[in-house]
Amino acid sequence: MNEPGKNVLKDLPPFKLPPLPYAQDALQPVISSSTISFHYLKHHQKYINTTNEIISGTAFEKSTLEQIIKSTAQESQYQKLYNNAGQTFNHWFYWNSMKPSGGGIPQGATGAAITRSFGSFDSFAKELFNTSSKLFGSGWTWLVKDNSGSLKIINTANGDTPLTMGLTPLITIDLWEHAYYLDYQNKRDEYALSVINKCLNWEFADINFGG
């Protein structure tokens, strides 16, 4: 249980919905089973289906998800493919960034790097929340590692992903309204704070940190 699934970046088309690493009701009360059901079975599935539809019969059929995302970024003629391929990855990353009874202070490699980069876990957690609070519109908040090994917190808009920015994502929070609207409506900050405190999967961050 809670073992992250195989990283979808090396997957070849046609892409399939990766398994949810816990039951749909496992994150209650932070995220309702109804929200997970729509989010995973409808939204995530739709991004995957649309990606498959667009690449069907094209040279992209032989590319991994990672190659598709990286080669379509900033290419306006591939905007729709980039959006959907990016969301295919981002959502897999998001499901694995959470676990039931998660949160707390990370003890592994990520925890040590957080202390080095942010001074303390508390100042990191504050900055993570404040950054999420500032995103306008649909998008994501990420903890990422740069080439020098130091950690940063960034927001990306819509389907954008740190993969195309030379950054290694460690953990993410989905801030699209569909991620929380049934449960929190306009109170996005409450959702983000609850995810940070109660759901983040630091073992997953450690796997990404080492990778």
Place this chain on the structure above:
Amino acid sequence: MKFLSFLAIVTLFSSSFSSETKTPALQFDSLPYAFNALEPHIDAKTMKIHYTRHHRGYFDNLIKAVKAESLSVSGLPQLFAKASKLTPVVRNNAGGHFNHTLFWSIMAPKAGGKPEGTLGERITATFGSFDTFKEQFKKAALTRFGSGWAWLCVADDGSLFITSTANQDNPLMDVAEKRGTPILGLDVWEHAYYLKYQNQRGGYIDAFWNVVNWPEVSKRFTSLTNQSKKAPEKK
């Protein structure tokens, strides 16, 4: 013409002067109908949160930002004309306030149907038929990735066009892909429909046609095109 259309919009915003702010361009109008008036197409809970939380939030944050930056705002369209030079907080919240004010006004209970008169004729002439117009508008609303709006606009030359913008931008902004004055707008942020339609944005767009207040859209169209007709007489 551009200046005149700005005047028309400023007049819309100044029509009921509010005591909440000294700037007539910045006021929070009351919703022109009850929260449940657009049921079943738009549910009461969505309307209430959308108007009292989301729209109110944009308005309050706009007032705060205008004060903090000591901006003098003669009208929102004037502000939008230099959107690229605004801080994100002013651009986002001014857009959010303007867009929602327009949105509430172009919907009504027991509305829908087809536009009549000159606007109806112009829609048919521009798009081929009212149904084709609705299809193209729906496509613009569906393909807006992320949060944003779909619009029917009047260009400077008086022609009609459909466009969409991201987040709380709108076609009056100098950053817009295609600029014009919006006369019909549909909010496709998920907060506008998620409680009732969830992932079915298409169902929400289809339902929208049942509540479009075409007399109001026509009124906006006429006031803009009357000005563009008058303009050449000045020569």
